[in-house]
Amino acid sequence: DGGxxxxxxxxxxxxxxxxxxxxxxxxxxxxxxxxxxxxxxxxRLIYYSQIVNDFxxxxxxxxxxxxxxxxxxxxxxxxxAQKNPTAFYLCASSFLGGSGYxxxxxxxxxxx
Amino acid sequence: xxEVEQDPGPLSVPEGAIVSLNCTYSNSAFQYFxxxxxxxxxxxxxxxxxYSSGNKEDGRFTAQVDKSSKYISLFIRDSQPSDSATYLxxxxxxxxxxxxxxxxxxxxxxx
Numbered sequence: 001d002g003g004x005x006x007x008x009x010x011x012x013x014x015x016x017x018x019x020x021x022x023x024x025x026x027x028x029x030x031x032x033x034x035x036x037x038x039x040x041x042x043x044r045l046i047y048y049s050q051i052v053n054d055f056x057x058x059x060x061x062x063x064x065x066x067x068x069x070x071x072x073x074x075x076x077x078x079x080x081a082q083k084n085p086t087a088f089y090l091c092a093s094s095f096l097g098g099s100g101y102x103x104x105x106x107x108x109x110x111x112x
Numbered sequence: 113x114x115e116v117e118q119d120p121g122p123l124s125v126p127e128g129a130i131v132s133l134n135c136t137y138s139n140s141a142f143q144y145f146x147x148x149x150x151x152x153x154x155x156x157x158x159x160x161x162x163y164s165s166g167n168k169e170d171g172r173f174t175a176q177v178d179k180s181s182k183y184i185s186l187f188i189r190d191s192q193p194s195d196s197a198t199y200l201x202x203x204x205x206x207x208x209x210x211x212x213x214x215x216x217x218x219x220x221x222x223x
Binding site: 043105106 | 154
């Protein structure tokens, strides 16, 4: 079955450490996105990519980094520069041209 | 003014009620409109997708768009406890993929 897979589901990080969240899709979608969701708040865009080897900053890119070396994969690194990283992170993908987003099941990151 | 606004709720209704979820937007360039449903601790899933003004029906769900008023509604008929979730409206411009998500309305359907 086609879909989008995020891993791990839960992640704990010590302050000062970088962590990488995985996002893989087998839907042949061109575009991929990373969102952050805090309790009671909507989705805030971190980074997005419409083609391989290219990506753009979203609204809250500071303290995060991404890569898009393969069409299927769009990993997100939460760096130690991100001051408040505890949140629910969602990855999504879509075809170019507006067919709707498919979301992964999310990764809940907690800084301990 | 935020680009997309929704009443956050929570909205609590008895089972079988008709639910009306509303969303307003400020950017007249928005041409496509989507509604997503998000269960607790899960990723959002696409519920309805519409382009034109007017109504679009899918089972118990009806999406209504009024571009002149920049107002979007989602109606749920015969609401079920399984409809308890957060509903996000998501408008976006033609030819762009960058969707703007509303903050969501939390709905609870009480058996």
